[in-house]
Amino acid sequence: MSTIDPTVAEVGDAAATTNYGRNISPVLLAAALAWAAAAGLIEYWPEIIPQPYGRELAAICLGVAVIAALTALSGTVFGRIASILRYYGPWLIVAAVILAVWEVLTAKTGILPVPFFSSPQSMLEVFFDDWERLGTSVAYSVLLLAKGYFFGALAGFVTGVTIGWSRSASYWVHPLLRLIGPLPATAWLPLAFFIFPTSGSASVFLIALATAFPVTILTWSGIASVNRDYYDIARTLGAKSSFLILKVAIPAALPHVFVGLFMGLGTSFAVLVVAEMLGVKAGLGWYLQWAQGWAAYNNMYAALLVMALMCSTLITALFRIRDWTLSWQKGLVRW
Amino acid sequence: MQVDIRDVSHGFELEGAPLPVLDRVSFSAEPGSFVALLGPSGCGKSTLLRLLAGLDHPSSGGVAVGGVPVAAPDPSRILVFQDPTLFPWRTVWDNVALGLEAQGILGSNRARVDKVLELVGLKGFDKAYPHQLSGGMAQRVALARALVNEPRLLLLDEPLGKLDSLTRLAMQTELVSLWQRARLTALLVTHDVEEAIFLAERVIVFGPRPARIVADIAVDLPYPRHRGDPRLAELRQKVLQHLGLAATW
Numbered sequence: 208m209s210t211i212d213p214t215v216a217e218v219g220d221a222a223a224t225t226n227y228g229r230n231i232s233p234v235l236l237a238a239a240l241a242w243a244a245a246a247g248l249i250e251y252w253p254e255i256i257p258q259p260y261g262r263e264l265a266a267i268c269l270g271v272a273v274i275a276a277l278t279a280l281s282g283t284v285f286g287r288i289a290s291i292l293r294y295y296g297p298w299l300i301v302a303a304v305i306l307a308v309w310e311v312l313t314a315k316t317g318i319l320p321v322p323f324f325s326s327p328q329s330m331l332e333v334f335f336d337d338w339e340r341l342g343t344s345v346a347y348s349v350l351l352l353a354k355g356y357f358f359g360a361l362a363g364f365v366t367g368v369t370i371g372w373s374r375s376a377s378y379w380v381h382p383l384l385r386l387i388g389p390l391p392a393t394a395w396l397p398l399a400f401f402i403f404p405t406s407g408s409a410s411v412f413l414i415a416l417a418t419a420f421p422v423t424i425l426t427w428s429g430i431a432s433v434n435r436d437y438y439d440i441a442r443t444l445g446a447k448s449s450f451l452i453l454k455v456a457i458p459a460a461l462p463h464v465f466v467g468l469f470m471g472l473g474t475s476f477a478v479l480v481v482a483e484m485l486g487v488k489a490g491l492g493w494y495l496q497w498a499q500g501w502a503a504y505n506n507m508y509a510a511l512l513v514m515a516l517m518c519s520t521l522i523t524a525l526f527r528i529r530d531w532t533l534s535w536q537k538g539l540v541r542w
Numbered sequence: 543m544q545v546d547i548r549d550v551s552h553g554f555e556l557e558g559a560p561l562p563v564l565d566r567v568s569f570s571a572e573p574g575s576f577v578a579l580l581g582p583s584g585c586g587k588s589t590l591l592r593l594l595a596g597l598d599h600p601s602s603g604g605v606a607v608g609g610v611p612v613a614a615p616d617p618s619r620i621l622v623f624q625d626p627t628l629f630p631w632r633t634v635w636d637n638v639a640l641g642l643e644a645q646g647i648l649g650s651n652r653a654r655v656d657k658v659l660e661l662v663g664l665k666g667f668d669k670a671y672p673h674q675l676s677g678g679m680a681q682r683v684a685l686a687r688a689l690v691n692e693p694r695l696l697l698l699d700e701p702l703g704k705l706d707s708l709t710r711l712a713m714q715t716e717l718v719s720l721w722q723r724a725r726l727t728a729l730l731v732t733h734d735v736e737e738a739i740f741l742a743e744r745v746i747v748f749g750p751r752p753a754r755i756v757a758d759i760a761v762d763l764p765y766p767r768h769r770g771d772p773r774l775a776e777l778r779q780k781v782l783q784h785l786g787l788a789a790t791w
């Protein structure tokens with residue numbers, strides 16, 4: 208997992224171990240130049256078909272350039288933000304180059320033709336003109352996902368602990384899990400929309416189902432792989448079963464549980480989008496569908512970007528929770 | 543607490559074949575006595591301690607502590623395992639407090655945890671996690687985790703095995719004074735003949751598996767003992783003879 212989210216650990220490390228002092232950062236300075244150049248290119252190279260929001264885009268690029276330049280020249284005056292910016296200095300340069308190339312290929316030369324490819328300013332246009340609808344879509348998606356994920360994670364965790372702990376529970380649940388678990392949650396879609404009173408509750412159920420399976424399996428395997436000596440020690444010290452479950456088995460299994468939670472979050476995204484496209488008439492999935500119906504490709508690209516940001520923010524949030532919960536693992540495993 | 547082991551036999555199954563480990567072992571230990579158990583590796587010493595702790599039940603024979611047959615683990619008799627096996631997600635302090643917490647009496651006894659941590663020389667490490675400790679420190683935490691419960695019977699499975707020789711000597715002295723102060727009964731498994739006769743009032747020597755008692759030697763010397771005492775050297779010779787190692791000395 209250390210490769211998925213280097214930001215938490217490495218930025219922290221870089222900030223802690225590298226003393227930038229008040230010296231000037233040449234990389235950030237180069238990044239500032241690159242962004243300024245991108246701004247100039249956007250502003251002064253005429254578009255092949257005139258588009259709105261070119262000026263705004265150039266202004267944003269200039270803003271990035273100014274911030275980068277200020278940070279480059281001011282050392283650590285801006286504290287943690289400065290160290291994060293300095294850490295991502297090389298990426299800032301590359302991002303400016305990517306943006307410039309993208310701009311040239313779309314708006315400036317039309318090598319990648321409209322309407323199938325969007326220019327940066329046309330995506331900006333969507334954000335400026337349709338932010339209300341995009342915003343409510345994100346809110347709906349997050350709400351739906353949160354409900355489904357919460358119930359799914361809870362159900363998966365409880366089931367996993369139960370079958371990990373009790374032999375008879377495992378005897379009865381295991382075959383069911385074997386049979387039903389691997390079935391993609393989306394296969395239940397037609398049935399769920401038929402059984403549940405509203406498409407919203409059906410979607411919550413589907414997302415919960417998709418989340419519950421990996422969480423169950425990994426919680427279970429976590430509980431099952433707990434060192435038996437832990438139980439023996441706790442028992443000689445006077446522990447009853449409730450203590451063994453809550454204070455021994457569950458904490459020992461938590462690293463596994465978090466792997467399950469990550470996998471569950473991944474699958475829940477997929478189900479969320481499908482459920483929104485086919486059932487609930489709200490959320491980012493529905494927005495994508497709607498944009499496609501109107502051949503509004505700019506809106507599609509914008510929605511995809513927003514969705515990517517949303518998913519990665521949620522994953523990052525889960526990483527933070529894990530880091531906080533499993534802080535005892537620091538130094539024990541590679542993060 | 544009085545310890546009575548009557549005709550205890552115990553075995554395991556290893557790859558389908560029965561593996562007898564204890565063979566009609568019988569002995570008793572007076573309340574408040576300090577008994578060392580010596581024997582070759584793999585003879586069944588740890589197994590015997592697990593039976594006394596109530597973690598396993600003998601295939602035949604009876605185990606009683608304080609006149610009551612042992613049925614289940616109880617915090618009045620605590621086993622310090624050969625491996626420290628600390629809980630990695632708990633700090634040193636929380637590891638030591640485990641027993642009190644499990645018994646639901648931690649609230650009024652937090653000072654006991656601090657006291658016992660000081661006793662094993664780990665003051666200032668209470669917020670450390672087990673992976674931040676040395677092997678010897680971890681073993682001292684394991685010892686503290688047992689002592690904090692003020693057991694009447696302390697079962698020690700090579701508790702000093704991983705300590706460096708200096709700490710080891712210091713901890714041996716500490717163990718004796720602890721045993722005398724707390725008036726507890728101590729059963730100590732060790733590989734170290736010198737440790738056994740320096741610490742215990744009585745040394746029980748087991749033969750190779752399946753374990754049988756081959757000698758029961760009283761160490762009739764007053765405490766505090768001196769390591770240079772010639773009578774200790776004599777006893778050591780005698781014990782080594784029973785272990786079949788006299789020739790090398």
Ligand SMILES: Nc1ncnc2c1ncn2[C@@H]1O[C@H](COP(=O)(O)OP(=O)(O)OP(=O)(O)O)[C@@H](O)[C@H]1O
Pocket residue numbers: 554555556561563581582583584585586587588589590624751
């Ligand atoms: N759970 C088990 N299953 C099968 N065999 C076991 C089990 N526990 C112990 N044994 C066997 O019982 C024998 C005695 O083990 P035990 O741990 O009591 O030895 P020991 O005297 O403590 O040795 P050492 O001094 O090396 O610690 C060993 O041969 C071991 O293989």
Ligand SMILES: [Mg+2]
Pocket residue numbers: 587588589624699
């Ligand atoms: Mg042993």
